[in-house]
Amino acid sequence: MAGNGITIAHIGDPQLGFADDEHREAKYREDLVRMERVIDAVNALRPDVALISGDMTHRHADIRRDWPRLLQLFKVRVVVTPGNHDVLQRLSREAVADFNAIFGHDYEALDVNGWRIIAGNTQYWLDTDYAEGKARYEEWLKHELGQAASLDGRVILAGHNAPFAYRPDEDDGYENCPKSLRFKRLEAYAAAGARFYLAGHMHRLVVRGTGGLTILSAESLSLNFDDRPFGFRVFKVADDFSFSWNFQQV
Numbered sequence: 001m002a003g004n005g006i007t008i009a010h011i012g013d014p015q016l017g018f019a020d021d022e023h024r025e026a027k028y029r030e031d032l033v034r035m036e037r038v039i040d041a042v043n044a045l046r047p048d049v050a051l052i053s054g055d056m057t058h059r060h061a062d063i064r065r066d067w068p069r070l071l072q073l074f075k076v077r078v079v080v081t082p083g084n085h086d087v088l089q090r091l092s093r094e095a096v097a098d099f100n101a102i103f104g105h106d107y108e109a110l111d112v113n114g115w116r117i118i119a120g121n122t123q124y125w126l127d128t129d130y131a132e133g134k135a136r137y138e139e140w141l142k143h144e145l146g147q148a149a150s151l152d153g154r155v156i157l158a159g160h161n162a163p164f165a166y167r168p169d170e171d172d173g174y175e176n177c178p179k180s181l182r183f184k185r186l187e188a189y190a191a192a193g194a195r196f197y198l199a200g201h202m203h204r205l206v207v208r209g210t211g212g213l214t215i216l217s218a219e220s221l222s223l224n225f226d227d228r229p230f231g232f233r234v235f236k237v238a239d240d241f242s243f244s245w246n247f248q249q250v
């Protein structure tokens with residue numbers, strides 16, 4: 001049954017310690033303090049869900065350092081979509097296991113106020129030696145998108161990477177889903193009736209649309225290539241699909 005809309009705190013790449021070797025430790029501490037401020041602001045806001053769009057630390061080796069403690073500080077439900085710095089550019093079974101040991105799972109679907117959030121692991125878009133994990137993920141996604149088709153468009157997709165950065169037919173690159181899969185994915189999202197896609201990874205403000213799908217990629221919390229200030233987005237969507245995605249600086 002439909003509720004009264006949904007509010008999601010959409011938090012872009014924390015990427016704690018995004019700096020070269022010499023400056024990483026100081027940058028890590030600076031980014032950590034900022035992340036704690038974001039958690040305080042999110043707790044004050046009390047959204048239905050806090051979505052962190054991946055790349056939790058710059059170095060995978062640092063992922064266990066503070067995130068178990070930081071997760072405990074949230075007073076709202078937290079959903080995390082893993083990024084290339086979390087489960088690695090070429091996703092590995094070991095990195096997924098490390099991620100899951102902290103965050104519980106690397107993809108999930110949840111129902112909130114009559115909306116279905118399908119939070120994926122977009123690193124499975126790329127080549128991996130973890131074929132079994134990839135096959136399991138594809139089965140799960142197919143099932144979830146199939147189920148979502150009955151929800152009259154109350155479907156929000158989330159992933160670290162957006163399917164494309166500029167145009168649906170752009171060439172393959174660091175920021176998008178490979179073309180060999182991209183159109184298939186976009187068709188499946190459309191068949192599921194998904195209206196929104198919340199992403200990160202690009203470290204800049206990106207708003208795109210294709211068909212009925214609006215793609216929103218938030219600023220990072222570590223380094224913004226478009227010089228945007230640090231903060232997170234408050235995504236609010238009503239039952240009539242009208243929405244806002246306002247920036248909250250921290």
Ligand SMILES: [Fe+2]
Nearest residue numbers: 055083084201
């Ligand atoms: Fe990334």
